[in-house]
Amino acid sequence: MIPGAAIGEMAAAANLPPLLNERKMHILAVDDDPVNLNVLVGILSTEPYTITTAQSAREALILLDTRQWDLLIADVMMPHMSGYELTQRVREHYSLSELPVLLLTARSQPADIYTGFSSGANDYVTKPVDALELKYRIRALTALKQSIHERLRMEAAYLQAQIHPHFLFNTLNSIMALSDIDTDRMRDLGYAFASYLRISFDFLNTGELVELSHELELAKAYLHIEQVRFEDRLSVVWEVEPGISLLLPPLTIQPLIENAVRHGLLSRNQGGTVHIRIARRDGFTLIEVKDNGKGMEQEKVIQLLNPTMKGKGGIGIANTHRRLMQLYGQGLSIVSKPGEGTTVSFVIPDNRNM
Known part of the structure; x- marks a missing residue:
């Protein structure tokens, strides 16, 4: 028998908001701990995403230039360049809607959260990660990216017409x-x-x-x-x-x-x-x-x-x-x-x- 809590979680997962189109969304996940990356990939394995991983902020910056990305997920505490610093670098080229950033942090104090948002993050999830919460936040951010992108395309066609x-x-x-x-x-x-x-x-x-x-x-x-x-x-x-x-x-x-x-x-x-x-x-x-x-x-x-x-x-x-x-x-x-x-x-x- 499936526990009541598990049933509730399955029902909630089934009600995740749909994406705007059939194209798989491309997510870049960054964490210096490979175990954390494997857990993240496992949580999202049933979702309509293609996940690419990087084990440093510098590697992520290189990967950002290789394709169109729909979401960047970054751990806050990384050596050499933190998630905050990575987000600031990303915002030099992409706006909040052009490339949403989701930060993963073990720190949930107001000052830590403020630092994340002030660096340019769209949202954050505290560790240990709740799988369903993570899925909902990711779906909301990818839907934001899709809706902005669709609006710009339709606006261009409308202006030409x-x-x-x-x-x-x-x-x-x-x-x-x-x-x-x-x-x-x-x-x-x-x-x-x-x-x-x-x-x-x-x-x-x-x-x-x-x-x-x-x-x-x-x-x-x-x-x-x-x-x-x-x-x-x-x-x-x-x-x-x-x-x-x-x-x-x-x-x-x-x-x-x-x-x-x-x-x-x-x-x-x-x-x-x-x-x-x-x-x-x-x-x-x-x-x-x-x-x-x-x-x-x-x-x-x-x-x-x-x-x-x-x-x-x-x-x-x-x-x-x-x-x-x-x-x-x-x-x-x-x-x-x-x-x-x-x-x-x-x-x-x-x-x-x-």
Whole structure:
């Protein structure tokens, strides 16, 4: 006969909140004691997680750069670098929602708990660990990570689908105007506009990764439309190394190009040039959008990357930055100078296991 307490625990375990999708969550567990790691792995063996272990904080920092992680579990008391210090290092690259951290501690005094939260931890569990409590706290933190990630993806797709009315009407007017003077150019513009609309509403935009060719098709359709509309005011230079094939988050290139065209170049009467470069490097692919437009002050750069900034232009850039941070631990790099232009870039690491 199963004891009443055991029955209650089994019932509670059966009621653990479900994950948002079927993908296995990847957890990195750090403890200098291999016995503790084995116990942790055993407790989570029936859960939908892939557990990777490390026996030092330094080893954990190396592993963090090898894939996308959904949760970091760290023991507080470790030699050389404590769990507190490890959490502080993690927060230099990941926010609370981008990589939740759960600390395991034998100390449960208010001062110890305060130290954990002030170092950047999301939650803590005291030792000896209660298996059911640990499962619930882990499920809550992984659900947080999933929900934030899903929201950012859906936000990006929503922003792309909200086509600016002026862009829509001006493009249609250009098509109508060309029908009287150049039917070939009208046909090309019509095809580009159809491609732009089709990709903007594509369900692939709500996914996690797409082919580079999908992103480039959208960017080229957008630029073709703008070049027809603004003619000599907008020049485009493509510098894409042949043979590059990679997966990247959807809607990461086109928002950068649109921001460069609308806010960097076309805000000036003389316009300018947007330069798109995609190049292979040792261990990663570099994607860069450069313009010789009006540029901006460093304060504006900081605002663009701030997810709390209000305004349509800032939201798109901030969203792209945060999605890249979620996946790779590094987001957009923006270098700008008033009167000289802006360069926005990001990297896609090679062989990044998702």
